[in-house]
Amino acid sequence: MSRDAIIRAYNEAVFDTDKEAAFEVVNAALSHGMTAEEIVFEVVIPGTEAMMSAITKDPDANLAQHFMTAQIAAEVTEKMLTRFNHPPEVIGRVVLGTAFGDLHSLGKRIVAGCLKALMVEVIDLGVNVPAERFVEEALKHEAQVIAISSMMVHTATGERGCAKVRALLREAGLEGRFKIVVGGAPYRFDEGLYRTVGADNWAADGVAGAKLIAQLIREVKA
Amino acid sequence: MASLLVRTATGEHRLAGAGAYTVRAALEATEWRVPSACGGVGACGTCTVRVVSGPTNPLTTAEHRKLTAEERARGLRLACQLRLEGNAVIELDTPVPSRWQTLPEEDLAPCPGRLPELQGAPYGVAVDLGTTHLRVALWDRQQGRRIGACWGMNPQGVWGADVLNRLSLAQTHPQRGREMAECVRAAVLSAVHDLFELDAGPGNARWAEIGRLVVVGNPAMLALLTEQGGKALLDPANWQQPIDYQPRDPAAWRAQWHLPHLEPLLPGPVAGFVGSDLLASVLATRLLEGPAGSLLLDVGTNTEIALWDGQALHVTSVPGGPAFEGVGLRFGMAAEPGAISRVSAQPGGGGFVCETLGGLPIRGYCGSGLIDAVAVLLEAGHLKPSGRFTTPPGAEGFALDPASPRSALSAADVDAVQRAKAATAAAMAALLELAGMRWRDLGRLCVCGAFGRHLDLGHAQAVGLLPRLATGRIELHANAALTGCERALLAADAEAMFFTVAGKIKMINLSFIQGWEDRYISHLRLEPIPLFSNPRDAP
Structure with a gap:
């Protein structure tokens, strides 16, 4: 099986959101002598990026396919990471969660899946996360970015959401250490909202969010 | 001007x-x-x-x-x-439908029982107050006779289909909040008026003889009806504990409803996302009297699930999305005349047959027609398990009846079905696992609510909404919440009935369960749920 054939077969499995088929391709690649590192960097990451960009442009693609693609990327990457000869080189860390009062976890799930494939370590704090916890965990894990997802207007603009995280960072003199990224439906309806709530930036979808977070990590570390 | x-x-x-x-x-x-x-x-x-x-x-x-x-x-x-x-x-263009439609006898469960010793006003009213629809039954409790039952639209619908819209409107505009409560009261009274007159002729509404009123509904509907605002519902502290929406002052209710002998009973909702309609459905299906492994499923914008394991009633709710109620789809609608309720494939690849309610020209899809449409497209190879069309149908969508543009299904519609069915199936699987059970341990699966009324079980199983249990194990209870209220009307101690069910409940919030999102994503593909596996290993 040639490398091109592997890439083609993997992309086809991802396009059909067929997780089992994707793992079959990966296993075949391993048995053909490809290393786990090669599979992640030459097959999984380009495949996921291609699929995500196709989905974003394709009017017939849907949200369900977004979720499934991100899940396949995350699971294949996680499995390959355990087979890396050297510990994977992580570009940085992000603490990720949904704002206090908000239980919508799926948008965050896409971002987390893509981030793993981009070699960003994700500390997922879950849903309904108090502002204090975002800051505590970011300090504890020495993260560079705090990412807060809100799917409802009142949790995006509320006093106990992003605005509070910003206030806590300011009080503690930590604003230089962490960037805040927000995402979710309310920010799409009002593109200036991220500034109002005190975030450094926002992203419209999961792939864009993952790329933005990777970029901000580099900025913080620079 | x-x-x-x-x-x-x-x-x-x-x-x-x-x-x-x-x-x-x-x-x-x-x-x-x-x-x-x-x-x-x-x-x-x-x-x-x-x-x-x-x-x-x-x-x-x-x-x-x-x-x-x-x-x-x-x-x-x-x-x-x-x-x-x-x-x-x-x-x-859309004719305004007559306000109340009779619930046919065959759609109602028999409710044996009467209260011959009952003192005072003998008539009782049962109300299932839904976000979209109202169901009302009128009883002579002394004689144990159902005078009639009907359904109609919830008049609050003009202020938005979404409960959040209505709650925030009531909070920001108290006057609107009062109007929303008032219009539901007026609607119930008009339904009761119709039922009295259908039974005994014009001018025979016996308002002074109405006693017991039992209302069940989701927490938002009860908050709006009792004018207690939606603030409590948005507070995380209330997501897993009961909220009290008892009328604070029954005397005020008697005055507002113009019913001098009214005894309102509004059983408290289970938690922020689970209404008292679930309690009523549990009563109607006698879930707690059946074997361990009895599951109740009420599919809607907010899907509610209860699993009886013989000891405890595990309850959860998931936002299934409004797709199965026909909302949010390009040509979606409620199960009303003109809605495609069934789709079947013609033998030999000869296209599809769309049947509408009332046999009227096609206006759109209701929930059951939608499941059918996705299932037949999947079977015919027009759709892949990923939810993609084999050949992209273009901006106008895939018309299952080429003569009717309103029979078209778009990629976004398929997506809505995938997300709604995945939430439902994944939530059932999660509850089973928490109770230490497998799909095959289910002896009863009671599908409650109007959604189930026209549902093709084979199609629901083919797309992975329902597990492939033997047909006899799946029961459809179209008006379960109303039936539960009716049972309560005929019981001497209705409050105790609701308390008994509520006392068995273990409330589960799936958002806090590790791995919930992965389980949900794993159920997004359009394929059957594997029955003989642990839910954890579902596709």
Whole structure:
């Protein structure tokens, strides 16, 4: 099986959101002598990026396919990471969660899946996360970015959401250490909202969010 | 000032000064309201009217999306997008349905029992107060006779299909909150009036003899009815504990309802996302009297699930999305006349047959028709398990009946079905696992609510909404919540019945369960749920 054939077969499995088929391709690649590192960097990451960009442009693609693609990327990457000869080189860390009062976890799930494939370590704090916890965990894990997802207007603009995280960072003199990224439906309806709530930036979808977070990590570390 | 001439089946009506508002808003102040499922933001496409003459604003993006080219050519517009730029004449395209429709006897469960010793007012009213529909039954409790039962639209629908819209409106505009409570009261009274007159002829509404009133509903509906606001519902502290929506002052209720002997009973909702309608459905299906491994499923915008393991009733709710109630789809609608309720494939690849409720021309899909459509497209190879069309159908979607553009299904519609069915199936699987059970341990699966009434079980199983249990194990209970209320009317101690069920409940919030999102994503593909595996290993 040639490398091109592997890439083609993997992309086809991802396009059909067929997780089992994707793992079959990966296993075949391993048995053909490809290393786990090669599979992640030459097959999984380009495949996921291609699929995500196709989905974003394709009017017939849907949200369900977004979720499934991100899940396949995350699971294949996680499995390959355990087979890396050297510990994977992580570009940085992000603490990720949904704002206090908000239980919508799926948008965050896409971002987390893509981030793993981009070699960003994700500390997922879950849903309904108090502002204090975002800051505590970011300090504890020495993260560079705090990412807060809100799917409802009142949790995006509320006093106990992003605005509070910003206030806590300011009080503690930590604003230089962490960037805040927000995402979710309310920010799409009002593109200036991220500034109002005190975030450094926002992203419209999961792939864009993952790329933005990777970029901000580099900025913080620079 | 522009004036609007409205033509309906009953004649012509002139509205002066209509130019300042959208046509929908102008009509809202009259009795010729248009149906709406999105609160007037152009998202549902149900408020169609036809412009006969007169200058109006150009078509909006929403109208291009929601109306077919042929409909636009006929002059159809969405009333919520339409503004007058001078005197105009419009026709109401969607006939306003009669307000109350009788619930057929065969759709109602028998409720044996009577209260011969009952003192005082003998009549009782049972109400299932849904976000979209109201179901009302009137009983002579002393004799154990159902005088009649009917259903109609929840009049709050004009303030938005979404409960969040209504709650926030009630919070920001107390006057609107009062109107929303008042219009539901008025609707229940008008239903009761109709039921009395159907039974005994005009002028025979016996208001003074009405005693017990049992109302069940989701927490938002109860909050709006009791005018206690929605603030409590948005507070995380209340998501997993009961909220009390008992009428604070029964005397005030007697005055407001103009019923001197009214004894209102509003069993408390289970938690922020689980209503007392679930308690009523548990009573109706006698879930706790059955074997361990009995599961109750009420599919809706907010899908509620209860699993009886012989000791505890594990309860959860998931936001299934409004797709199965016909909302949020391009041509989605409630299970009303003109809705495609069944789709079947013609043998030999000869296309599809769409059956509508009432045999009327196709207006759109209701939940059961939608499941059928996805299942037959999947079976015929037009759809892949990923939810992709084999051949992209283009902007107008895939018309299952080529003669009717309103039979079209778009990629976004398929997506909505995938997400709704995945949430439902994954939540059932999660509850089973928490109770230490497998799919095959389910002896009963009770599908409650109007959604189940026309459901094709084979199709629901093929797309992975329901597990492939033997047909006899799956029961459909179309009016379960109402039946539960009726049972409560005929019980001497109704409150105790509800308390008993509530006392067995273990409330589970899936958002806090590790791995919930992965489980949900794993159920997104359009394929059957594997029955002989642990739910954890589901596809």
